[in-house]
Amino acid sequence: MxxxxxxxxxxxxxxxxxxxxxxxxxxxxxxxxxxxxxxxxADGGEGTSKILTRQAKGTEVTVTVMDPLNRPIEAVYGLSEDKDVAFIEMAAASGLGLLAIEERNPLRTSTFGTGQLIADALDRGVKKIILGIGGSATTDGGMGMAEALGYSFKDSEGNTLLPSGQSLGNISSIIVRNVDQRIGLTSITVACDVTNPLYGPEGAAYVYGPQKGADPEMVATLDQGLENLAQVATRALGRDVSLVPGAGAAGGLGAGCMWFLDASLKDGISIVMEQSxxxxxxxxxxxxxxxxxxxxxxxxxxxxxxxxxxxxxxxxxxxxxxxxxxxxxxxxxxxxxxxxxxxxxxxxxxxxxxxxxxxxxxxxxxxxxxxxxxxxxxxxxx
Missing domain, CATH: 3.40.50.10350 (Glycerate kinase; domain 1)
Structure with a gap:
């Protein structure tokens, strides 16, 4: 039996x-x-990195990164036994569980720490990254993650914007000349278990914003900002991914990963079952x-x-x-x-x-x- x-x-x-x-x-x-x-x-949410690392007979790496409110914290991700694959959870650096209830505010939070984890994995020479994006505290469209990897976001007067949900509506251009070139040499797969578009009634802000602390006015501001990001990123990077299923995952990080990392989105359970x-x-x-x-x-x-x-x-x-x-x-x-x-x-x-x-x-x-x-x-x- x-x-x-x-x-x-x-x-x-x-x-x-x-x-x-x-x-x-x-x-x-x-x-x-x-x-x-x-x-x-696991399905790509919390716990996925640990499970994949264990199944790959790997080890855990601890890195100092910025939390969703740009405070230094210790975050952990996994490396496979051969050091070729990194297993990262955005929740370790940019997750809702890192904030007290009264601190939740997606206008202020950022995915910068997630980008720092990716940069650390690139520093270690990985060939592949599997990134789980469940449990986010953010609605910044991956703006913070991108900045940590060399992207720069400017307003209409050429001023550099701080990465956060509040800055989305002010983005006028995206500067790519300082982007980490190792991104293009690394296979990046995103574990995503939702199918929402980036913006609109079924998008990141309206569906998931309230659980991250957004009131109705914030939701509307964030949705408009994500739509603006889509317009600017499409011009700068040559493709519109805002309607791809999963673009709205993790406050738009799904779309951000496709734009800024050239990543592919895949449902988390399929990734875990394949690796296992x-x-x-x-x-x-x-x-x-x-x-x-x-x-x-x-x-x-x-x-x-x-x-x-x-x-x-x-x-x-x-x-x-x-x-x-x-x-x-x-x-x-x-x-x-x-x-x-x-x-x-x-x-x-x-x-x-x-x-x-x-x-x-x-x-x-x-x-x-x-x-x-x-x-x-x-x-x-x-």
């Missing part, structure tokens, strides 16, 4: 590796002789068990569960999903390729209790699904 355990983290409760351990415990309680393979996954060689493990499995903190309609459009469901379907391997909160119907689960989906909440409890007891709840839910799954399989075969 070969069982593959491949979950995402349960945000606020368990890291993906801890979810793996809990699920393994539940499986072995039900079937002590099961052959269990565990591999933690998950397809080979799925093909050999009798059952795949995955999970994440919440399974809802957003899950159906590109999260870990969705990515695994497609892979399991192609190999005709059943997929069981364990989650903290289950907010899809049985019809939606079936249509998405899930054989079984269950919440770990087995009794009424508040969030604090659920998070505190998460390990045991995941283990128990996995035990129950194992007994149910193999009872049904045995009953059918007999």
């Amino acid at each position: 070969n069982i593959l355990v491949a979950p995402d983290k349960f945000r606020g409760s368990l890291e993906a590796a801890e979810v793996c351990d809990a699920m393994r415990d539940g499986i072995l309680k039900a079937y002590p002789n099961a052959n269990v393979t565990t591999i933690p996954l 060689n998950v397809a080979v493990l799925v093909e050999k499995a009798d059952l795949v068990i995955t999970g994440e903190g919440k399974v809802d309609e957003q899950t159906l459009s590109g999260k870990v569960v969705k990515g695994l469901a497609g892979l399991c379907r192609s190999y005709n391997v059943p997929l069981a999903v364990v989650c903290g909160t289950l907010q899809i119907t049985s019809e939606q689960a079936k249509a998405a390729g899930m054989t079984y989906a269950v919440s770990v909440l087995n009794r009424p409890m508040d969030l604090n209790a659920a998070q505190r007891d998460a390990y045991g709840l995941v283990s128990d839910a996995t035990f129950q699904l194992m007994r149910l799954f193999f009872f049904n399989r045995d009953a059918i075969s007999s």
Whole structure:
């Protein structure tokens, strides 16, 4: 009996590796002789760099960079064992989690620190960068990142602009003569799990600005600024990427990566599964068990569960999903390729209790699904 355990983290409760351990415990309680393979996954958001670094048998690098409000902090990224690939998360330098609630203001925040991480990786001679852009505190269209790599942004009078959301509307020209030439020699792939355009009603400012501290007036200012950036960058760099799915990710950093790094955007789970060689493990499995903190309609459009469901379907391997909160119907689960989906909440409890007891709840839910799954399989075969 070969069982593959491949979950995402349960945000606020368990890291993906801890979810793996809990699920393994539940499986072995039900079937002590099961052959269990565990591999933690991520969708491009927080935790992706650590997972990819671990799978590449790599090491972590600590660098002093500027946080979203231009204060020095220590940020970490990963290098593969052969030092050829860097695994970077923009959240490590420019993430919302680095700010207190009262500090959130996307007119002021910048992705400059993310650019510093990229520059450090280039200094170490990497040939490839995988950049996760989830969890941002910024809506600067990648302006800060670009400045850290040699781009310069000028207003109509030729003054150099400080990189921030507030400066977007004042950009009149982009100077490229001092850009780090190593960018053009490096393959850069961006892990992106949303499909929003850069600006407009479904763009970066209107959809994600409020969670970063923007009030309605700020949202309108940021949206106009991102549209201005699109017009100027298209003239300066020769292509308009503002409507490419994912351009609006991370406050427009998706578009910024395409413009300023010549990067390609790819959904995060596909990148992680490719780097982890998950397809080979799925093909050999009798059952795949995955999970994440919440399974809802957003899950159906590109999260870990969705990515695994497609892979399991192609190999005709059943997929069981364990989650903290289950907010899809049985019809939606079936249509998405899930054989079984269950919440770990087995009794009424508040969030604090659920998070505190998460390990045991995941283990128990996995035990129950194992007994149910193999009872049904045995009953059918007999």
